[in-house]
Amino acid sequence: MTSTLASAAELYLDGGWTAGGGTFTTANPTTGETLAEVAAADAADVDRAVEAAARALRGEWAATPPSAKGALLHTLAGLVERDVETLARLEAQDMGVPLGIAQGLFVPNLIASLRYYAGWADKINGDLLATDGYFGAPTHSYTRREPIGVIAAIVPWNAPLMILGWKLAPALATGNTVIVKPPEDASLSILHLARLVDEAGFPAGTVQVLPGLGEVAGEALTLHPGVHKVSFTGSTEVGRRILRNSATHFTRTTLELGGKSPQIIFDDADLESAVRGAAMGLFTNQGRVCAAGTRILVHRSVADAMLDGLTQAAEAQVLGDPLAPETTMGPLVNAAQRDRVLGYLHRGLDEGATLVAGGAAPDGPGHFVAPTVFAGGNDITISREEIFGPVGTVITFDDDAEAIALANDNRYGLAATVWTSDVRRAHAVAAALEAGAVGVNGWSPLAPQLPWGGLKASGIGRELGHEGILANTESKTVTVVL
Ligand code: NAD
Numbered sequence: 407m408t409s410t411l412a413s414a415a416e417l418y419l420d421g422g423w424t425a426g427g428g429t430f431t432t433a434n435p436t437t438g439e440t441l442a443e444v445a446a447a448d449a450a451d452v453d454r455a456v457e458a459a460a461r462a463l464r465g466e467w468a469a470t471p472p473s474a475k476g477a478l479l480h481t482l483a484g485l486v487e488r489d490v491e492t493l494a495r496l497e498a499q500d501m502g503v504p505l506g507i508a509q510g511l512f513v514p515n516l517i518a519s520l521r522y523y524a525g526w527a528d529k530i531n532g533d534l535l536a537t538d539g540y541f542g543a544p545t546h547s548y549t550r551r552e553p554i555g556v557i558a559a560i561v562p563w564n565a566p567l568m569i570l571g572w573k574l575a576p577a578l579a580t581g582n583t584v585i586v587k588p589p590e591d592a593s594l595s596i597l598h599l600a601r602l603v604d605e606a607g608f609p610a611g612t613v614q615v616l617p618g619l620g621e622v623a624g625e626a627l628t629l630h631p632g633v634h635k636v637s638f639t640g641s642t643e644v645g646r647r648i649l650r651n652s653a654t655h656f657t658r659t660t661l662e663l664g665g666k667s668p669q670i671i672f673d674d675a676d677l678e679s680a681v682r683g684a685a686m687g688l689f690t691n692q693g694r695v696c697a698a699g700t701r702i703l704v705h706r707s708v709a710d711a712m713l714d715g716l717t718q719a720a721e722a723q724v725l726g727d728p729l730a731p732e733t734t735m736g737p738l739v740n741a742a743q744r745d746r747v748l749g750y751l752h753r754g755l756d757e758g759a760t761l762v763a764g765g766a767a768p769d770g771p772g773h774f775v776a777p778t779v780f781a782g783g784n785d786i787t788i789s790r791e792e793i794f795g796p797v798g799t800v801i802t803f804d805d806d807a808e809a810i811a812l813a814n815d816n817r818y819g820l821a822a823t824v825w826t827s828d829v830r831r832a833h834a835v836a837a838a839l840e841a842g843a844v845g846v847n848g849w850s851p852l853a854p855q856l857p858w859g860g861l862k863a864s865g866i867g868r869e870l871g872h873e874g875i876l877a878n879t880e881s882k883t884v885t886v887v888l
Contacts, residue, residue, distance in 0.1 A: 479520050513568075551875070661865040687699030760780060784815055823845045
């Protein structure tokens with residue numbers, strides 16, 4: 407572990423490790439103790455990285471054949487497989503996710519993205535297009551899908567490696583170069599990944615990792631004329647700022663932002679699996695999931711059963727050290743985030759919600775908040791705003807139309823879950839929901855084949871699947887007059 411943390415104080419830039427303009431410290435949210443000193447890139451570091459990325463884009467990376475790009479992605483996937491334990495422990499220590507989730511979900515998801523897009527690397531095709539000809543002459547027209555160029559990947563702390571995989575793998579498969587800005591609250595796992603990139607043998611400048619502060623390194627990337635695309639995952643507020651910055655140089659931008667996702671439980675649902683799934687949607691990673699199903703819309707006839715089930719699920723959570731095997735819920739990432747979540751708990755009570763489970767921060771060190779369930783309406787603050795903690799509201803409805811109206815009555819539109827045994831109802835409701843992804847009888851299925859992204863304040867654009875290829879390429883139309 408010591409050797410893993412040793413390079414945290416350096417940037418991975420142009421194929422080597424180098425000091426940045428400054429440093430900052432990252433803390434262990436379980437103990438509050440300093441974990442590591444981390445390099446902080448400044449605007450001059452960003453300039454150097456963009457120059458190196460541009461060189462690789464025109465040079466060695468451009469000259470790397472598509473199948474060799476795919477092979478490099480497979481090599482990187484193999485190295486991540488070798489180091490699953492190290493990477494998972496770093497995330498558990500740095501941002502508090504239980505080790506089993508990092509090991510069993512987050513890192514395997516990164517591996518799956520790398521392998522899926524490794525397969526795409528030599529299958530990037532345009533179209534052959536028929537036209538009516540050009541002043542009587544026939545034409546041969548086609549589209550090419552070309553790399554966009556230098557891509558800045560800006561990543562949040564709630565699942566750094568998994569979310570980076572959604573950006574890095576399709577960007578590299580399509581021939582772009584990538585500058586990664588890890589989150590300041592959890593840079594360590596991505597810095598270890600940079601070592602694996604180096605070991606895999608990617609040409610210098612193809613992938614660079616610049617930890618640092620959002621308002622310094624992140625801001626410099628989004629305003630840099632040499633950055634051709636920003637792929638951002640994070641809060642809606644920062645996403646809005648990035649979109650404004652992107653207007654400066656018409657930088658292509660995808661935004662994966664916040665959510666307030668509904669889980670709709672109909673009266674014909676298998677209640678046992680609905681309780682299990684709804685609890686998973688509420689409590690996984692302490693509720694710090696963009697797709698967290700925090701508005702639990704329940705048919706009135708099954709509301710008591712769902713409340714009982716969710717209460718039991720909340721009480722069954724084991725809070726503690728994320729590295730301990732029995733822990734199902736670790737701390738929140740820092741004191742500010744814990745206090746923010748506690749503020750929402752007070753707000754819920756002030757606005758008339760009924761506390762059903764949890765509702766407080768346990769005594770002792772670490773930034774813990776008890777898993778919390780309220781019963782209340784869709785209009786109160788805790789039902790409208792993203793809390794990013796283990797807090798949900800159970801809201802009742804009487805018919806399908808009301809369930810759909812409640813689900814759509816929110817500024818976010820990322821994901822939704824429907825629990826029903828009626829297949830016609832499942833498809834009809836899925837079609838009516840304002841969400842980028844709908845899961846039926848399963849909370850938030852994630853796979854590299856499935857496009858991911860949001861409507862409304864949840865963002866712009868899609869990642870993953872074939873849409874991830876389109877989002878990382880420009881289309882060029884070529885017409886030859888014959
Ligand atoms: P955040 O917006 O505070 O930070 C995200 C990243 O942006 C960090 O790397 C940060 O350093 C950087 N940043 C901050 N200010 C910046 C600026 N001015 N310019 C450029 N970059 C800047 O978000 P967070 O607190 O790290 O993450 C939580 C948020 O992420 C939640 O809202 C959550 O819903 C969202 N999220 C969305 C998805 C999705 O797929 N839609 C997935 C995970 C998380």
